[in-house]
Amino acid sequence: MKPTDTANPDYFHKVVDCQWACPAHTPVPAYIRLIAQGRYSDAYMLNRESNVFPGVLGRVCDRPCEPACRRTRVEEDPVAICRLKRVAADHRDDITDRLPKKPKTTNGKKIALIGAGPASFTVANDLAPMGYECTIFEKFGKPGGLMRSNIPAFRLPESVLMEEIGYILDMGVDLKLNTPVESMSWLYEQGYDAIFVGTGAPKGKDLNLDGRAETSNIHIGIDWLESVAFDHTDKIGENVIIIGVGNTAMDCCRTSLRLGAKNVKVMARKPRAFFKASPWELEDAEEEDVNILINHSPKSFVHENGKLTGMVFENIEYDIDDNGKIVGQEVVGETLIPCDDVILAIGQDNAFPWIERDAGIEFDKWDVPVVDKTTFESTRKGVFFGGDAAFGPLNIIWAVEHGHQAAISIHKHCQGTDLMDRTPDEITLESTKMGMNEWRYSNAYDSSERREMEHVDMVKRFQKLDTEVELGFTAEQFATEVQRCLNCDVHTVFEPKLCEECDACIDICPVECLAIVPHAETEAELRADLTVSEKVEGQDLYVSGDLPLTGRIMIKDENVCLHCGLCAERCPTSAWDMAEGILEIHHADEQEPAHAEAAE
Numbered sequence: 001m002k003p004t005d006t007a008n009p010d011y012f013h014k015v016v017d018c019q020w021a022c023p024a025h026t027p028v029p030a031y032i033r034l035i036a037q038g039r040y041s042d043a044y045m046l047n048r049e050s051n052v053f054p055g056v057l058g059r060v061c062d063r064p065c066e067p068a069c070r071r072t073r074v075e076e077d078p079v080a081i082c083r084l085k086r087v088a089a090d091h092r093d094d095i096t097d098r099l100p101k102k103p104k105t106t107n108g109k110k111i112a113l114i115g116a117g118p119a120s121f122t123v124a125n126d127l128a129p130m131g132y133e134c135t136i137f138e139k140f141g142k143p144g145g146l147m148r149s150n151i152p153a154f155r156l157p158e159s160v161l162m163e164e165i166g167y168i169l170d171m172g173v174d175l176k177l178n179t180p181v182e183s184m185s186w187l188y189e190q191g192y193d194a195i196f197v198g199t200g201a202p203k204g205k206d207l208n209l210d211g212r213a214e215t216s217n218i219h220i221g222i223d224w225l226e227s228v229a230f231d232h233t234d235k236i237g238e239n240v241i242i243i244g245v246g247n248t249a250m251d252c253c254r255t256s257l258r259l260g261a262k263n264v265k266v267m268a269r270k271p272r273a274f275f276k277a278s279p280w281e282l283e284d285a286e287e288e289d290v291n292i293l294i295n296h297s298p299k300s301f302v303h304e305n306g307k308l309t310g311m312v313f314e315n316i317e318y319d320i321d322d323n324g325k326i327v328g329q330e331v332v333g334e335t336l337i338p339c340d341d342v343i344l345a346i347g348q349d350n351a352f353p354w355i356e357r358d359a360g361i362e363f364d365k366w367d368v369p370v371v372d373k374t375t376f377e378s379t380r381k382g383v384f385f386g387g388d389a390a391f392g393p394l395n396i397i398w399a400v401e402h403g404h405q406a407a408i409s410i411h412k413h414c415q416g417t418d419l420m421d422r423t424p425d426e427i428t429l430e431s432t433k434m435g436m437n438e439w440r441y442s443n444a445y446d447s448s449e450r451r452e453m454e455h456v457d458m459v460k461r462f463q464k465l466d467t468e469v470e471l472g473f474t475a476e477q478f479a480t481e482v483q484r485c486l487n488c489d490v491h492t493v494f495e496p497k498l499c500e501e502c503d504a505c506i507d508i509c510p511v512e513c514l515a516i517v518p519h520a521e522t523e524a525e526l527r528a529d530l531t532v533s534e535k536v537e538g539q540d541l542y543v544s545g546d547l548p549l550t551g552r553i554m555i556k557d558e559n560v561c562l563h564c565g566l567c568a569e570r571c572p573t574s575a576w577d578m579a580e581g582i583l584e585i586h587h588a589d590e591q592e593p594a595h596a597e598a599a600e
Contacts, residue, residue, distance in 0.1 A: 001520065001522070002543070003545045003553075004541075006542075009425045009427040009583065012429070012491050012581040012583075013581070015488060015491060015539070015561075016028070016488045016581065016583075017069060018068055018069050018081060021065050022050075022051075023064065023398045023400070023401040024051045024400050024401040024404065025583065025585055026047060026085075027582075028081055028485075028489075029485055029487050029490070030580075031043040031046045031085070032079070032084055033441060033485075035084055036442070036482040036483070040087070040093070041092040041098075044089055045095060045098055050404075051397060051400055052164075052168075052400050053118065053121075053164050053396065054088060055163065056160060056161055056396065058083065058084075058085035058087070058089045058090075060156050060396065061085070061397055062247075063278070065081045066081050073562065074562065075449075077450035078450070079484045079485050080450055080484075083451075083472075083473055083478075083481070084478060086473075087473055099167055099171075101129065101171070102128065103172070106131045106133050107132060109194075110132075110192045110193050111124075111192060111410060111414075112137065112187055112192040112196070113134060113135065113136045113195075114181050114195070114199055115136075115137070115197070115200060116143035116144065117387060117399065118145060118198075118399040118400055119196075119390075119403040120386075120387075121136070121143075121168050122386075122400045122403025123196050123403045126407035126587050127407050128173050129171055129589070130589050132414070133172075134172075134173045135176060136174070137181050138176065138177050139179065139180035139181075140230065141178050143177065144161050144162075144165065145198070146396075147161055149225060149226040149229045150229075150248065150251065151251065152225070152254065152465070153229070154465065157466065158466070183356065184356055185359055193382070193413075194410045194414060195382065195383045196385070197369075197384070197389050198387045198389055199389045201348040201350050201351075201392055201393045202351050203350070204345075204349075205344070205346045205347040205348065206344060207243060207346060210300035211303055212301055214306065214308075215303060215308040218341075219344065220344055221242075221248045221252050222345075224252065225252060235260050236259045237340020239262070239338055239340045239341075240256045240261045240339060240340065241265050241337060242256070242267065242342075243267050243343070243344050243345060244345035244346040244347070246276040246277050248345040249277065249345035250277050250281040250282065250285045252345050253266050253285055253343075255465075256343070257288055257290070258465050259465070264290050265293055265337065265339075266285070266291070267296045267313060268292060269296065270295070271294050271295065288461075295317065296335065298311060298312075299312045299314050299334065301342065308339065308340065308342065311336075312336050313335045314333075315331065315335055317330050317332050347393070348388070348392075349392075350388070352368075352369065352389075359380065361379055368392070369385055371385045371390045374422075375405070375406075375419040376390060376402060376406040376409055377413075377419060384406045386399065386405070386406045387399035387403070404587050407587065408422060410588075423591050423592045425586065427582065428581070428584070429493060429579040429580070429582075430580045432490055441490055443487065443490075443564055443565040445562075446483035446484055448481075448483065448484055450484065451473060451477040451481045453470050454470075454471045455469050486562055486563055488563050489580060489582075490563055490578050491563065491580075492561060492576055492577075493577045493578070494554055494556075495575050496544045496546065496547050496548070496554065497548055498573045498574060499544075499549075499554065500572070500573055500575075501550060501552070505571055505575075507570075508566045509566065509567060510562070510566065511560045511561065511562055512560075514530075514554065514567065516547065516554055516555075517529040517555055519553060523541050526541060539557075541557055541558065542554075542555060542557075563578075
């Protein structure tokens with residue numbers, strides 16, 4: 001096999017599993033180290049470079065980084081990455097003087113952004129400081145999109161949301177509230193240089209069963225949450241059924257309790273292993289005595305004298321194979337469950353009734369705009385989509401990353417350069433060595449268990465709809481939690497010409513991920529020489545160049561390595577070093593001109 005190309009930025013990037021898994025590639029270990037040093041404002045600003053809303057996402061992110069956390073190689077629970085993000089946000093100083101400023105003059109390019117959600121605000125965050133005149137159109141009287149309408153205030157306080165939105169508005173962004181856009185053709189006539197659509201997936205799915213059309217006490221989940229958020233709904237019946245087991249369903253059941261429900265049941269068609277809700281969302285709901293019933297498939301709504309009184313469910317038994325897949329099912333009975341209200345939280349769809357089908361934007365067979373997955377441009381040049389509006393429901397951090405990428409494309413479109421010609425990511429390796437066996441990071445393994453977030457007392461949390469349930473980590477808790485991070489962005493870097501093949505690194509490696517072996521044609525042959533090795537998708541086997549004494553090679557299993565640094569401490573010739581990998585992701589303001597004439 002050829003030596004590993006460590007010059008490729010993705011090689012070291014994907015070894016930092018948390019950062020690689022984050023759609024916006026937030027440098028997780030780096031900001032955790034800043035928190036450990038008490039540099040909360042610096043940690044916040046480092047977060048903000050990529051995710052734009054650290055205070056929001058420190059509370060409600062879907063946390064794709066945590067299942068990827070390398071800490072799970074040695075114990076069950078990952079580092080509490082999301083909650084440490086909140087630590088930086090909660091403990092920072094005033095950072096307004098460190099934010100991008102509104103330029104004294106604009107560049108004359110006007111950008112329309114439809115929907116005041118996370119994707120549109122990210123585009124504005126990136127483009128406004130560059131001199132673009134950004135106007136956001138929002139149909140409601142308050143901004144935030146799904147961050148406001150679909151996430152209850154007891155999870156995301158309005159003050160946190162508005163503060164981070166305010167940072168972007170202060171860059172000179174024009175926000176037009178109570179201004180729905182009802183025609184794409186009308187937008188074309190306004191003379192905008194580019195249009196970005198970030199309207200989310202605003203259409204909740206319905207459940208067309210017997211009895212569906214007979215009552216007003218059956219609600220669509222996202223519409224109902226929106227009605228609560230904007231103070232149009234302030235009560236619900238005592239007995240509530242929620243259909244669906246995603247995160248929206250969890251928000252619906254917990255909100256119901258705060259509006260007066262006494263008995264809330266969440267109905268799941270399949271076993272718990274197939275739930276879509278995040279584990280922590282399920283835990284929080286069950287902590288509040290929400291009853292989750294599995295293997296119940298909705299059959300019909302029941303009414304008496306025009307009033308909803310219950311639902312009939314089929315009881316299902318499933319055959320599940322050794323791989324956890326359903327291979328068969330059988331109806332074994334029916335159950336009638338009484339209720340006063342039903343909330344349907346079974347999914348969302350895109351909806352674009354305001355885009356005329358002759359507006360030059362191609363729609364696919366699902367009636368969704370055709371959008372390029374790299375540039376986020378539609379089939380109409382100069383019209384871009386992002387967030388849930390682009391590819392269907394995802395989450396806030398995906399919307400933010402879409403916004404970053406769309407901003408690059410809008411900038412290139414307005415400058416007349418190739419949208420596909422994007423400045424590649426770069427990684428810089430900086431040695432962390434400070435002296436003999438001393439590093440500028442803590443490489444000692446801390447065996448502490450994951451800290452548990454404290455919650456408001458059960459009685460107090462139901463007194464007001466906007467009482468935030470999670471209290472945040474105490475100083476003692478986050479001082480411990482930061483030490484659980486394994487500093488995966490501090491990489492083991494090997495210099496073959498310095499190796500004496502003494503095997504010291506191999507002897508001391510606690511996870512046996514190193515070996516010096518003869519050349520081989522395949523990775524499988526090389527892995528056979530490692531004591532503990534299993535090929536994992538997305539993780540490489542490091543293969544060095546020839547070692548000077550025997551011509552053999554050093555190999556390392558990146559999936560197993562814990563970045564403890566013992567190999568570098570033990571190596572007598574400094575062939576191993578511990579180097580921090582600093583990944584530079586180029587947003588709109590760092591794009592190189594595509595051609596020399598563009599630079600002129």
